[in-house]
Amino acid sequence: MSEDKHHISSYSSQIWILVALLILTIFTVAITKVNLGPISVTMAMIIAGMKATLVLLYFMHLKFDQKIYRFMVTAVLVLFFAVLLLTFFDYYFRH
Amino acid sequence: MMESVEHQSHTPAHAHRDDTASKIGMWLFIFTEILLFGGMFIVYSVYRFNNPTAFHIAGEELDDFVGTLNTIILLISSMTVAMSITAIQRGNKKHAVLLLYATLALGIWFLVNKYFEWGVKFEHGLYPGSEFLHQLGHGDTMFFGLYFIMTGLHALHIIVGMIFLAWIIVYIKKGRVRQDKFIMHENAGLYWHLVDLIWIFLFPLFYLIH
Numbered sequence: 082m083s084e085d086k087h088h089i090s091s092y093s094s095q096i097w098i099l100v101a102l103l104i105l106t107i108f109t110v111a112i113t114k115v116n117l118g119p120i121s122v123t124m125a126m127i128i129a130g131m132k133a134t135l136v137l138l139y140f141m142h143l144k145f146d147q148k149i150y151r152f153m154v155t156a157v158l159v160l161f162f163a164v165l166l167l168t169f170f171d172y173y174f175r176h
Numbered sequence: 177m178m179e180s181v182e183h184q185s186h187t188p189a190h191a192h193r194d195d196t197a198s199k200i201g202m203w204l205f206i207f208t209e210i211l212l213f214g215g216m217f218i219v220y221s222v223y224r225f226n227n228p229t230a231f232h233i234a235g236e237e238l239d240d241f242v243g244t245l246n247t248i249i250l251l252i253s254s255m256t257v258a259m260s261i262t263a264i265q266r267g268n269k270k271h272a273v274l275l276l277y278a279t280l281a282l283g284i285w286f287l288v289n290k291y292f293e294w295g296v297k298f299e300h301g302l303y304p305g306s307e308f309l310h311q312l313g314h315g316d317t318m319f320f321g322l323y324f325i326m327t328g329l330h331a332l333h334i335i336v337g338m339i340f341l342a343w344i345i346v347y348i349k350k351g352r353v354r355q356d357k358f359i360m361h362e363n364a365g366l367y368w369h370l371v372d373l374i375w376i377f378l379f380p381l382f383y384l385i386h
Contacts, residue, residue, distance in 0.1 A: 089265045090258065099255040106247055110240070113384040125380035132376045140258045141369045142362070147196065150203055157207045161214045168218050172225060 088145035098139045105132050195359040202363040206370050209333075213374050216326050220381060223318045230315020235386045237302070238323070242293045243383030246286050247375065253282035254372040257341070257365045267355040269348055276345050279368065283338045290331050294324075323382055330378060333371045340364045 109128045113121050138144040143151050224231045260275035297320075301308030304324050309317050344364045347353040353361045 087265065090262055092259055092262060095255050095258045095262070098258075099251060102251045103248065106244070106251065109380055109384060110244055113380070113386070122385050125385055129377050129380050133373055136254065136369055136373050136376065140254050140372075141366055146199070149196075150199065153200070153203055153207070157210060161211065164214075165218055165221070168222060169225075172222055 088142075090139065090142070090145070094139070098135055102132055102135055105135075193357075198359045199363065199366075202366050206366060209370055209374075213326070213329075213377075216322070216329075217377065217381070220322050220326070223315075223322065227315030227318060230313065231319050232386055234312075234316045234319035235382065237297075237300075238383050239293060239296075240383050242289055243379055246289050247379045249282050249286045249289070250372045250375050253279045253286075254369055256282065257368045261358065261361055261365050264348065264353065264355060264358045264361055269354075272361075273345055273348055276341050276348075279341055280338055280345075283334055283341075286334060287331060290327070326378060327382070330371065330374055333374070337364075337368045337371050340367055 105128050109125050112124050112128070115121075117124065137154065143154060256275045256279045260272045260279070263269075263271035263275060297303065302320055303309075304321055309320055341364055344353055344361050347360065
């Protein structure tokens with residue numbers, strides 16, 4: 082069904098994604114220059130997550146491809162965060 | 177068998193082609209890469225949690241400017257790859273090839289910056305197993321160990337990605353990648369975007385957070 086018409090991203094849409102990514106990059110650099118303490122780590126990671134989402138959805142075409150790919154990527158990310166969370170529980174309560 | 181070359185759609189042109197399966201295969205490979213780097217990100221987080229001061233001081237050794245420049249280079253190269261896929265889907269071979277050459281040039285620029293960046297570190301006596309690092313202590317050794325392993329493995333992926341993209345250029349020229357048959361080009365693009373994706377997280381973790 083969705084394979085019959087293959088979505089072609091326009092050049093202009095790709096330029097806009099790049100602009101968004103560059104703005105977010107400048108924003109991260111700026112936010113870590115201002116010393117916000119531990120919040121800056123969280124902020125930097127949130128912005129990195131936003132940039133990664135843009136790359137995955139638009140450049141890697143997940144937004145336009147069949148749902149199966151999105152489902153698989155989500156499953157892997159859930160697995161990764163589960164491992165991260167469990168590791169942190171372990172280290173946090175070990176002391 | 178080959179008479180359906182003019183087929184405009186993405187559906188298999190003949191019985192032996194399955195683009196969906198091909199792309200799923202590429203994604204499965206990408207997942208192994210995500211988990212490989214993901215594991216190293218977890219190691220980084222744990223050691224940072226255990227050695228906050230050493231990581232803080234060691235992080236200031238890294239050059240923010242080179243890090244930012246390389247981030248911009250990779251982001252632009254990701255766009256040129258995405259655009260080259262658009263070009264091939266529109267049947268514009270010339271644009272597709274030019275955009276891939278641009279991507280390769282950006283990849284080389286990234287590696288040249290990395291070469292000089294590492295060179296400066298080596299001059300300062302900062303390299304895995306160095307006497308100077310040993311004197312600095314456990315935390316710094318961990319930080320620079322992870323820095324060299326993770327950025328080194330990432331640079332290796334840049335090289336592999338460039339070989340993959342160069343191969344696509346050859347295939348476009350030979351007509352084996354074309355308007356109605358571009359799955360390999362898409363898969364090479366996915367690999368290149370993965371390399372960008374990893375850098376998006378490496379950059380703040382090593383260069384920005386002090």
